[in-house]
Amino acid sequence: MKSSDARPELWSIGEMARRFGLETHVLRHWEDVGLLSPHRDAAGRRRYDRDDLVRIAVVLRSKAAGMSLQHIVVLLDAGAADRHRVLEAHLADLDRRMEEMRRSRAMTDHALRCRAHDIATCPRFQEGVADLVAGRTPAPWS
Known part of the structure; x- marks a missing residue:
C-alpha cells in the first residue's frame, strides 16, 4: 500500500x-x-x-x-479577536511569576546558608519581604 x-x-x-x-x-x-x-x-x-x-x-x-481553559480556547482560535490581548496578559503574568520565583529562590538560598534559627529575624532575609511589609507589592496570591 x-x-x-x-x-x-x-x-x-x-x-x-x-x-x-x-x-x-x-x-x-x-x-x-x-x-x-x-x-x-x-x-x-x-x-x-x-x-x-x-x-x-x-x-x-x-x-x-x-x-x-478559557484563555486556551482563545489561543487555539485563529479567528479570535482578543487573541493577542490574552497572550500579552499571559506573558505579563509569566514575567511576574518568574520574578516571584527568582525572589523565592534567592530567599531560600539565603535561608539555607543563614545562621539564624528563625530566618524571619535575619536582617538580610527581611530585605526580601520588605516590599510586602511596606504594602508596595500586591500579593501574588490575592
Whole structure:
C-alpha cells in the first residue's frame, strides 16, 4: 500500500487519555468547552487523529504554563479577536511569576546558608519581604 493510500492513525478516547495520563472525562470536558472536536465513527465513538493529539499536547503545556481553559480556547482560535490581548496578559503574568520565583529562590538560598534559627529575624532575609511589609507589592496570591 502506498503511503498516500494509508489511512491516518486514529485513537479512541481511552487510548488518548492513557497516552497523556488523563481521565477520559477530562477530554470530554475539553470537548464541551470547545478545545477539542474529535471525529466520530459510524457508532458515534470519538476518534482522535494526529491534529487532536497535538491540540491535547498544546492544552497540557498551556495549562502547565498557568493558562486557564478559557484563555486556551482563545489561543487555539485563529479567528479570535482578543487573541493577542490574552497572550500579552499571559506573558505579563509569566514575567511576574518568574520574578516571584527568582525572589523565592534567592530567599531560600539565603535561608539555607543563614545562621539564624528563625530566618524571619535575619536582617538580610527581611530585605526580601520588605516590599510586602511596606504594602508596595500586591500579593501574588490575592
